[in-house]
Amino acid sequence: MTAQGTAKDALFAHDAGTAALDQVMMRLHWDQETVMPRGAADQRAEEIAALETVIHARRMDPRLADWLAEAEPADAAEAARIRWIAEDHGRAVRLPADLAAELARMSSLGQGRWVEARKAEDVAGFLPVLERIVALQREAGAAMAAGGDAYDALLAGYEPDITAAEIAEIFGRMRPRLVDLKDRVLASGRQVAELKGPFDTAAQLALTARVAQRFGYDMDHGRIDLAVHPFSSGSGADVRITTRVDEADPLGCLYSTIHETGHAAYEQHVDPAYRLTRLGKGVSMGVHESQSRIYENQLGRGRAFCGWLFGEMQTEFGDIGVPDADAFYAAVNRVHRGFIRTESDELHYNLHIMMRFDLERALIAGDLAVGDLEAAWNDRFEADFGVPVPAPSKGMLQDVHWSAGLFGYFPTYSLGNVYAGCLFAAMKADLPGLEGELASGDLGPATAWLAEKVQRHGASKRPRTVIEEATGTGVTEGPLLDYLEAKFGALYGV
Amino acid sequence: MTAQGTAKDALFAHDAGTAALDQVMMRLHWDQETVMPRGAADQRAEEIAALETVIHARRMDPRLADWLAEAEPADAAEAARIRWIAEDHGRAVRLPADLAAELARMSSLGQGRWVEARKAEDVAGFLPVLERIVALQREAGAAMAAGGDAYDALLAGYEPDITAAEIAEIFGRMRPRLVDLKDRVLASGRQVAELKGPFDTAAQLALTARVAQRFGYDMDHGRIDLAVHPFSSGSGADVRITTRVDEADPLGCLYSTIHETGHAAYEQHVDPAYRLTRLGKGVSMGVHESQSRIYENQLGRGRAFCGWLFGEMQTEFGDIGVPDADAFYAAVNRVHRGFIRTESDELHYNLHIMMRFDLERALIAGDLAVGDLEAAWNDRFEADFGVPVPAPSKGMLQDVHWSAGLFGYFPTYSLGNVYAGCLFAAMKADLPGLEGELASGDLGPATAWLAEKVQRHGASKRPRTVIEEATGTGVTEGPLLDYLEAKFGALYGV
Numbered sequence: 001m002t003a004q005g006t007a008k009d010a011l012f013a014h015d016a017g018t019a020a021l022d023q024v025m026m027r028l029h030w031d032q033e034t035v036m037p038r039g040a041a042d043q044r045a046e047e048i049a050a051l052e053t054v055i056h057a058r059r060m061d062p063r064l065a066d067w068l069a070e071a072e073p074a075d076a077a078e079a080a081r082i083r084w085i086a087e088d089h090g091r092a093v094r095l096p097a098d099l100a101a102e103l104a105r106m107s108s109l110g111q112g113r114w115v116e117a118r119k120a121e122d123v124a125g126f127l128p129v130l131e132r133i134v135a136l137q138r139e140a141g142a143a144m145a146a147g148g149d150a151y152d153a154l155l156a157g158y159e160p161d162i163t164a165a166e167i168a169e170i171f172g173r174m175r176p177r178l179v180d181l182k183d184r185v186l187a188s189g190r191q192v193a194e195l196k197g198p199f200d201t202a203a204q205l206a207l208t209a210r211v212a213q214r215f216g217y218d219m220d221h222g223r224i225d226l227a228v229h230p231f232s233s234g235s236g237a238d239v240r241i242t243t244r245v246d247e248a249d250p251l252g253c254l255y256s257t258i259h260e261t262g263h264a265a266y267e268q269h270v271d272p273a274y275r276l277t278r279l280g281k282g283v284s285m286g287v288h289e290s291q292s293r294i295y296e297n298q299l300g301r302g303r304a305f306c307g308w309l310f311g312e313m314q315t316e317f318g319d320i321g322v323p324d325a326d327a328f329y330a331a332v333n334r335v336h337r338g339f340i341r342t343e344s345d346e347l348h349y350n351l352h353i354m355m356r357f358d359l360e361r362a363l364i365a366g367d368l369a370v371g372d373l374e375a376a377w378n379d380r381f382e383a384d385f386g387v388p389v390p391a392p393s394k395g396m397l398q399d400v401h402w403s404a405g406l407f408g409y410f411p412t413y414s415l416g417n418v419y420a421g422c423l424f425a426a427m428k429a430d431l432p433g434l435e436g437e438l439a440s441g442d443l444g445p446a447t448a449w450l451a452e453k454v455q456r457h458g459a460s461k462r463p464r465t466v467i468e469e470a471t472g473t474g475v476t477e478g479p480l481l482d483y484l485e486a487k488f489g490a491l492y493g494v
Numbered sequence: 495m496t497a498q499g500t501a502k503d504a505l506f507a508h509d510a511g512t513a514a515l516d517q518v519m520m521r522l523h524w525d526q527e528t529v530m531p532r533g534a535a536d537q538r539a540e541e542i543a544a545l546e547t548v549i550h551a552r553r554m555d556p557r558l559a560d561w562l563a564e565a566e567p568a569d570a571a572e573a574a575r576i577r578w579i580a581e582d583h584g585r586a587v588r589l590p591a592d593l594a595a596e597l598a599r600m601s602s603l604g605q606g607r608w609v610e611a612r613k614a615e616d617v618a619g620f621l622p623v624l625e626r627i628v629a630l631q632r633e634a635g636a637a638m639a640a641g642g643d644a645y646d647a648l649l650a651g652y653e654p655d656i657t658a659a660e661i662a663e664i665f666g667r668m669r670p671r672l673v674d675l676k677d678r679v680l681a682s683g684r685q686v687a688e689l690k691g692p693f694d695t696a697a698q699l700a701l702t703a704r705v706a707q708r709f710g711y712d713m714d715h716g717r718i719d720l721a722v723h724p725f726s727s728g729s730g731a732d733v734r735i736t737t738r739v740d741e742a743d744p745l746g747c748l749y750s751t752i753h754e755t756g757h758a759a760y761e762q763h764v765d766p767a768y769r770l771t772r773l774g775k776g777v778s779m780g781v782h783e784s785q786s787r788i789y790e791n792q793l794g795r796g797r798a799f800c801g802w803l804f805g806e807m808q809t810e811f812g813d814i815g816v817p818d819a820d821a822f823y824a825a826v827n828r829v830h831r832g833f834i835r836t837e838s839d840e841l842h843y844n845l846h847i848m849m850r851f852d853l854e855r856a857l858i859a860g861d862l863a864v865g866d867l868e869a870a871w872n873d874r875f876e877a878d879f880g881v882p883v884p885a886p887s888k889g890m891l892q893d894v895h896w897s898a899g900l901f902g903y904f905p906t907y908s909l910g911n912v913y914a915g916c917l918f919a920a921m922k923a924d925l926p927g928l929e930g931e932l933a934s935g936d937l938g939p940a941t942a943w944l945a946e947k948v949q950r951h952g953a954s955k956r957p958r959t960v961i962e963e964a965t966g967t968g969v970t971e972g973p974l975l976d977y978l979e980a981k982f983g984a985l986y987g988v
Contacts, residue, residue: 023541027525037714037731039731043769044731044732047514050510054515220531
């Protein structure tokens with residue numbers, strides 16, 4: 001017992017403060033991307049750096065080690081909370097202070113250089129900073145791994161409890177079936193009509209807000225704003241999403257919002273008892289992505305919901321250039337060769353991810369030199385996608401992740417797809433009326449199932465446990481591939 | 495020298511972090527009043543409390559005492575910075591931790607109770623919490639005063655370097671002249687036409703934004719949003735203002751925005767070299783209010799500018815119910831008996847403040863019991879304003895300040911008016927073309943004069959020094975009273 005109570009009391013009070021400051025950081029980032037005056041960027045960087053320094057110092061707080069040694073959990077949730085605090089603390093203290101500062105500095109610098117390089121199609125100008133970032137990431141991974149694998153240690157920052165080797169096995173089994181399906185679809189020669197607009201932006205935003213609320217987005221504890229890149233931000237009682245509108249393409253606004261609604265609903269549905277604690281947020285990037293993907297793809301791009309949405313689109317916009325719900329469904333799910341990950345369909349998306357995963361693993365392992373990255377990217381892309389990369393902005397310069405030092409992040413996207421495949425199979429088994437509900441635009445039972453099985457747990461269970469308990473099976477790529485083969489096989493008659 | 499450099503380096507780095515976190519707090523408050531989802535209030539309170547705890551701990555940091563003892567200023571600005579840091583630190587450490595926590599708790603609780611009490615006209619229900627707040631404020635004042643006067647110590651949190659006795663002397667000299675002028679104006683029987691609308695809210699906001707920019711508000715480093723209470727928030731590169739719109743009354747939106755523009759311009763014009771340091775903000779509440787008041791009253795409500803504004807109003811709204819610029823000027827400056835401080839004219843405003851100053855001083859001194867406050871308020875109001883208070887919401891429950899524990903704040907409003915009077919006299923002497931410029935809607939020379947003489951200094955000079963150097967004279971109430979007597983004497987023919 002300390003003067004204030006037990007070690008556990010002190011530990012949890014400290015954690016609650018850190019969780020609240022994490023939320024403050026979310027507000028700053030949201031503000032920066034939505035409403036910040038344009039001349040405030042430099043000052044905002046200082047504000048964020050000051051808060052980041054405070055939060056980092058809290059995670060390093062030497063008192064944590066003593067409290068952690070003494071804290072006795074009363075139940076499984078408390079045990080989970082103590083374990084997360086210990087893991088965060090361990091990762092923080094294993095990272096030398098000067099390395100942490102240099103990582104932060106280079107992440108900020110790197111993103112700026114990346115923006116310039118992408119604009120100028122200038123790989124050579126970007127390589128020196130990328131070289132430095134990769135070196136720092138290798139060093140950081142090695143420090144946090146404490147004898148283990150450096151890439152695994154980086155990966156654990158986004159998806160704990162899984163190794164790169166395990167992911168490589170899953171991806172290895174996915175790849176041949178995906179490539180085969182994609183090749184058959186593209187070889188089918190079937191042409192898919194595209195939507196024809198223009199689509200009034202105000203009407204798009206109104207429809208999108210209605211759809212988000214159908215997917216369970218709670219506007220009393222959130223809001224929807226415009227931003228250059230759609231994102232979800234915050235946890236608990238304040239979870240905001242952003243979207244973007246293109247008058248020629250209503251599907252971009254709609255589906256990016258449904259995707260962000262999946263992320264946001266996860267945060268909004270975490271058990272309020274966990275709010276402002278280490279348990280009060282999504283448990284991992286992979287599980288987070290499983291929610292955004294199942295909202296967007298299995299539910300939002302499914303035939304049943306597309307039938308309802310086609311009617312809404314006609315009511316909102318009149319003639320949209322496709323004659324019926326089947327044609328609309330085909331347009332929503334059009335498979336096409338393309339260079340950009342964020343614009344790719346459900347089939348090509350995972351090939352994008354696998355490629356990045358292999359390349360960044362090789363970079364961190366030292367098996368691929370930064371100077372050889374562009375050639376490696378372009379060779380692999382042409383092999384997987386069947387077309388040569390025409391320019392770096394459509395190739396290795398397209399994503400922000402590496403410039404921001406986010407090594408280990410990419411595979412969680414496809415892991416999320418795999419989790420979503422498992423969850424959707426289990427959901428369908430549990431909800432026999434699902435198709436009819438979706439066809440009438442009723443997402444209630446589906447999103448309630450996810451809230452109950454996944455979202456409410458927050459970080460109180462480990463990522464894999466959440467998926468295993470929700471599905472009653474282990475994590476496997478089978479359901480995702482079965483779903484993709486059935487869906488796109490039918491759509492393209494292959 | 496420490497490992498990182500001199501004590502001064504360490505001190506200033508620490509101060510820069512604190513200043514940046516102060517700005518983060520500003521963002522949270524802005525967000526709360528403008529865009530926060532309505533269900534996020536409880537969580538936001540926790541976020542703010544966590545950040546406040548961090549900032550308070552920084553001000554208490556025991557290393558500050560060592561650094562302060564060793565730091566050698568290189569120039570006057572550094573000396574000022576070190577002195578402010580020392581003062582903030584001194585006030586923080588003299589306040590016992592449990593008292594600080596209780597003050598924060600009661601301030602939050604008190605505001606909630608005040609909202610309920612004002613709505614229910616329930617003084618009795620509010621008195622217990624006010625009693626507790628007054629007791630805590632007395633205790634806090636005594637602790638910070640360290641043997642000096644408790645009220646002076648509270649006052650110093652808003653306006654350093656002046657005592658309540660000095661303010662009482664100034665107010666004592668102002669009061670008879672103000673009362674006499676107000677009585678003569680009301681006895682004149684002159685009727686003033688009021689504006690007739692409706693005034694389209696979008697047009698009001700567009701005109702208001704144009705006017706704010708004429709007053710020098712920089713939209714690249716700020717923005718204007720709607721909120722229940724108009725306010726200005728932030729320093730340096732991110733200074734936001736809010737406004738409110740009433741379709742029946744365009745003057746409320748216009749003049750509250752001009753007022754907030756004065757506050758915001760002060761913050762925007764502080765020398766960028768002081769940004770994110772203890773010097774990078776307005777030096778005191780009184781000097782701050784001098785800027786908002788001179789923008790709003792001496793400039794914005796002056797005959798010259800009203801002539802230009804009348805033309806803009808006609809262009810924007812057509813017939814506004816008054817025939818010419820003189821009648822518009824009279825409407826803008828209509829003197830009327832009223833109960834509410836924030837709605838009062840330039841004459842009655844200071845009487846409101848003097849009354850509150852006397853009452854809160856007596857409360858803190860123990861010369862007035864909280865249980866006797868309502869009677870004291872009502873007696874004094876009827877004596878000063880000539881009408882009895884009809885209900886507590888129009889009397890002692892009208893202001894948030896006491897419920898929030900802001901004792902010592904009220905007098906800075908009238909002190910700001912006094913400063914504004916001194917500054918306007920000096921400005922007129924320095925700018926012989928001022929009337930013509932204002933008549934053409936050109937605020938440039940006037941606001942540039944204020945930026946040069948007052949605003950750019952931030953907190954690098956003490957409050958009184960700023961005013962004395964700007965005016966070349968001491969701080970006296972004479973110029974303000976001369977201005978009011980000339981203006982309202984002419985308007986009402988008295």
